[in-house]
Amino acid sequence: MDIKQEVLQKAQSAFAAAAALRVAPDEQRNAALLAMAAKIRASVDEIKAANQLDMKAGAEMGLSSAMLDRLKLTDSRIEDMAVGLDQVAEFDDPIGEVLSETVRPNGLNIQRISVPIGVIGIVYESRPNVTVDSAGLCIKSGNASLLRGGKEAVNSNICLAKMFAAACAEAGLPQGCVEIIESTDRQGVQEMIRMDEYVSLIVPRGGHGLIRTVVENASVPVLKHDRGLCNIYVDASCDIQRAVPCINNAKTQRPGTCNAVENLWVHKDNIAALKAIVSDLQASGVEVRGTEAVCAVCEGVNPATEEDFDTEYLDMIISVDIVDSAEDAIANIQKYSSGHSEAVFTDDAAVARKFLSEIDSACLYHNASTRFTDGGQFGMGAEIGISTNRLHARGPVGIRELTTYKYIGVGDYLSRK
Amino acid sequence: MDIKQEVLQKAQSAFAAAAALRVAPDEQRNAALLAMAAKIRASVDEIKAANQLDMKAGAEMGLSSAMLDRLKLTDSRIEDMAVGLDQVAEFDDPIGEVLSETVRPNGLNIQRISVPIGVIGIVYESRPNVTVDSAGLCIKSGNASLLRGGKEAVNSNICLAKMFAAACAEAGLPQGCVEIIESTDRQGVQEMIRMDEYVSLIVPRGGHGLIRTVVENASVPVLKHDRGLCNIYVDASCDIQRAVPCINNAKTQRPGTCNAVENLWVHKDNIAALKAIVSDLQASGVEVRGTEAVCAVCEGVNPATEEDFDTEYLDMIISVDIVDSAEDAIANIQKYSSGHSEAVFTDDAAVARKFLSEIDSACLYHNASTRFTDGGQFGMGAEIGISTNRLHARGPVGIRELTTYKYIGVGDYLSRK
Numbered sequence: 085m086d087i088k089q090e091v092l093q094k095a096q097s098a099f100a101a102a103a104a105l106r107v108a109p110d111e112q113r114n115a116a117l118l119a120m121a122a123k124i125r126a127s128v129d130e131i132k133a134a135n136q137l138d139m140k141a142g143a144e145m146g147l148s149s150a151m152l153d154r155l156k157l158t159d160s161r162i163e164d165m166a167v168g169l170d171q172v173a174e175f176d177d178p179i180g181e182v183l184s185e186t187v188r189p190n191g192l193n194i195q196r197i198s199v200p201i202g203v204i205g206i207v208y209e210s211r212p213n214v215t216v217d218s219a220g221l222c223i224k225s226g227n228a229s230l231l232r233g234g235k236e237a238v239n240s241n242i243c244l245a246k247m248f249a250a251a252c253a254e255a256g257l258p259q260g261c262v263e264i265i266e267s268t269d270r271q272g273v274q275e276m277i278r279m280d281e282y283v284s285l286i287v288p289r290g291g292h293g294l295i296r297t298v299v300e301n302a303s304v305p306v307l308k309h310d311r312g313l314c315n316i317y318v319d320a321s322c323d324i325q326r327a328v329p330c331i332n333n334a335k336t337q338r339p340g341t342c343n344a345v346e347n348l349w350v351h352k353d354n355i356a357a358l359k360a361i362v363s364d365l366q367a368s369g370v371e372v373r374g375t376e377a378v379c380a381v382c383e384g385v386n387p388a389t390e391e392d393f394d395t396e397y398l399d400m401i402i403s404v405d406i407v408d409s410a411e412d413a414i415a416n417i418q419k420y421s422s423g424h425s426e427a428v429f430t431d432d433a434a435v436a437r438k439f440l441s442e443i444d445s446a447c448l449y450h451n452a453s454t455r456f457t458d459g460g461q462f463g464m465g466a467e468i469g470i471s472t473n474r475l476h477a478r479g480p481v482g483i484r485e486l487t488t489y490k491y492i493g494v495g496d497y498l499s500r501k
Numbered sequence: 502m503d504i505k506q507e508v509l510q511k512a513q514s515a516f517a518a519a520a521a522l523r524v525a526p527d528e529q530r531n532a533a534l535l536a537m538a539a540k541i542r543a544s545v546d547e548i549k550a551a552n553q554l555d556m557k558a559g560a561e562m563g564l565s566s567a568m569l570d571r572l573k574l575t576d577s578r579i580e581d582m583a584v585g586l587d588q589v590a591e592f593d594d595p596i597g598e599v600l601s602e603t604v605r606p607n608g609l610n611i612q613r614i615s616v617p618i619g620v621i622g623i624v625y626e627s628r629p630n631v632t633v634d635s636a637g638l639c640i641k642s643g644n645a646s647l648l649r650g651g652k653e654a655v656n657s658n659i660c661l662a663k664m665f666a667a668a669c670a671e672a673g674l675p676q677g678c679v680e681i682i683e684s685t686d687r688q689g690v691q692e693m694i695r696m697d698e699y700v701s702l703i704v705p706r707g708g709h710g711l712i713r714t715v716v717e718n719a720s721v722p723v724l725k726h727d728r729g730l731c732n733i734y735v736d737a738s739c740d741i742q743r744a745v746p747c748i749n750n751a752k753t754q755r756p757g758t759c760n761a762v763e764n765l766w767v768h769k770d771n772i773a774a775l776k777a778i779v780s781d782l783q784a785s786g787v788e789v790r791g792t793e794a795v796c797a798v799c800e801g802v803n804p805a806t807e808e809d810f811d812t813e814y815l816d817m818i819i820s821v822d823i824v825d826s827a828e829d830a831i832a833n834i835q836k837y838s839s840g841h842s843e844a845v846f847t848d849d850a851a852v853a854r855k856f857l858s859e860i861d862s863a864c865l866y867h868n869a870s871t872r873f874t875d876g877g878q879f880g881m882g883a884e885i886g887i888s889t890n891r892l893h894a895r896g897p898v899g900i901r902e903l904t905t906y907k908y909i910g911v912g913d914y915l916s917r918k
Contacts, residue, residue, distance in 0.1 A: 452912030495869030
């Protein structure tokens with residue numbers, strides 16, 4: 085079967101399954117999730133065997149040890165996937181909620197009701213747990229998923245996705261609720277992002293190159309999870325002692341994540357804060373890259389280039405500059421930010437208000453770490469990613485963000501005047 | 502200046518203006534709307550002179566009298582545009598609303614706040630009032646607009662858009678808040694729908710061909726206003742006498758609109774209703790096209806082809822078939838519907854529930870005309886169109902649907918655990 089045929093067949097199968105899922109009660113969707121959790125727990129050896137094929141191929145391909153580590157499914161990682169499904173099943177049903185209701189003067193009662201999106205195509209790389217996490221969130225929110233994972237994890241992904249399809253069947257839902265594209269040829273991605281007749285949303289999770297390819301070529305709407313080039317501004321008036329650990333947290337807690345800070349802007353009247361932050365970061369092993377002005381007042385700082393401020397390091401590196409004012413900081417942030425998360429540290433309410441209102445990013449913080457941009461931290465439970473879209477959903481994307489709505493108007497044999 | 506240059510320059514100008522609009526208070530946005538209304542009222546002759554150029558060119562191009570009528574700006578149509586702006590200025594501010602708020606166990610206060618989308622590109626055809634209506638709704642919701650109207654109305658559109666830009670300047674906002682692409686070469690559309698760096702949303706208003714071109718080629722997200730292939734199902738149990746005028750209303754009140762019904766499905770046990778509806782429609786001058794089963798029981802019905810049920814007539818024509826059951830009607834509607842609006846007429850609550858839950862269209866009605874799908878009827882005030890998207894906004898798109906949101910997290914020097 086050629087790739088286009090495979091993608092078309094699976095998109096159609098998922099489309100048919102989505103119609104069944106749309107009217108499936110919460111209990112049935114939860115039963116599919118719990119059946120999958122049980123299958124995972126009963127099939128640890130089978131999953132590890134499939135993963136071994138990927139690990140072996142990965143080693144032969146010369147994947148880095150970091151990549152191989154992300155790929156590897158251990159007993160505890162397998163159990164984590166099952167626990168994740170148990171937790172998703174516990175969430176409140178996001179479907180059928182009355183989001184708003186109005187009765188018009190003519191008596192027409194109009195309700196806006198949450199409904200599933202349909203078929204969600206997910207394009208992702210490397211870690212095989214994404215297969216289970218994503219399909220689980222889709223099932224909970226009444227959506228079928230069309231999965232297309234990375235080549236490195238193909239055996240693990242196919243094993244898990246087929247197990248999930250079987251779990252759906254056990255719960256009386258179509259197997260097509262979870263479809264996986266087995267071909268890892270890039271053409272598969274190109275095909276799926278053009279099938280707007282069957283696929284309602286594409287969620288690309290991966291590097292900037294993948295995201296741009298999808299955005300530029302998709303006819304299906306895209307919910308993108310793009311770069312996190314996060315910024316922090318330290319104002320003239322802030323509690324230095326209390327700000328220092330927050331900035332350390334934003335940079336070092338998990339430097340490889342999209343909500344880690346990459347650029348730091350410090351007010352010229354707060355060189356004391358600058359020095360304290362820089363030496364604290366350096367003590368944690370962070371390479372500080374600074375402009376000339378920063379190098380002039382801090383020790384051990386490497387010179388920063390313009391390009392550094394435009395780089396998502398995802399590493400123990402930070403770019404630092406001194407600004408003349410909050411306006412200046414805001415202008416710089418608007419220039420370099422990817423619209424993900426930014427924070428201001430200040431005790432000046434007017435500066436905070438200005439920062440929070442003028443900067444146009446998905447998540448803005450006052451006296452809090454950018455690391456809070458996360459579904460769990462927001463109280464959403466699990467998330468499928470962090471949206472850098474402006475539309476439909478911004479920031480953490482949980483099960484509610486995987487729904488849309490429809491209007492239901494009820495009248496007593498009403499005509500329009 | 503070549504077309505690409507023109508579009509780029511205007512997109513950048515609108516992008517810069519959007520940053521100013523984002524933080525402009527409601528009073529300032531309203532001042533721009535009212536200044537534009539005043540300008541319109543003071544410039545009736547100027548507007549009519551520009552419109553005359555279009556009317557003359559249109560007559561030379563051989564536009565139909567219906568097209569010429571849509572193009573024509575009369576005194577009353579010009580006053581309607583001004584009144585429309587007055588009304589939009591009266592709406593509640595859709596920006597800065599706290600949509601939800603939560604305090605996390607660690608003390609982080611998270612608010613979800615409504616914000617403007619940014620630059621909205623609007624591609625439209627013929628009627629010049631769309632220039633004023635669309636730009637007005639964008640200004641009210643804090644968005645800059647990048648307009649690209651049809652060739653037929655180019656002089657009227659440019660005249661109105663420039664007047665609006667000047668009105669913005671009078672209110673202390675950048676002229677770039679309303680930009681119009683003057684070139685009517687099709688390449689202009691191709692350029693603007695690829696400028697995702699500056700344009701956040703494209704709203705195409707026009708025929709199915711235009712919509713498909715935009716969906717297939719845009720890198721900017723699209724809020725489409727596609728066909729309205731609306732369906733009505735008349736169940737076995739309904740109040741025939743009261744249903745008949747509702748169905749007449751859905752077909753004949755304004756047959757050229759997207760919420761007019763095109764296909765009618767009647768339960769086989771309600772031939773009395775079928776006959777009453779058909780003869781009532783015929784008495785109103787509607788051409789009824791029916792399947793063999795319909796022709797066998799109703800007089801004066803022309804034979805319908807499969808293609809008829811897939812056609813948005815936008816005219817005094819309706820396709821009719823008899824179905825065996827509600828399931829059968831639902832399956833047919835899912836097959837032919839464009840996901841816009843459908844109605845069921847029944848006194849059986851179970852049938853109504855099934856219809857409303859299983860059909861996956863933007864607006865569903867029980868015992869009410871499909872004609873209610875309209876911003877005014879929904880109590881939204883003016884609308885920019887009816888979305889047939891599944892995402893971001895479905896159904897009538899008013900000023901609230903022209904907003905998105907951001908999260909603001911406030912802590913007391915909080916780090917993530």
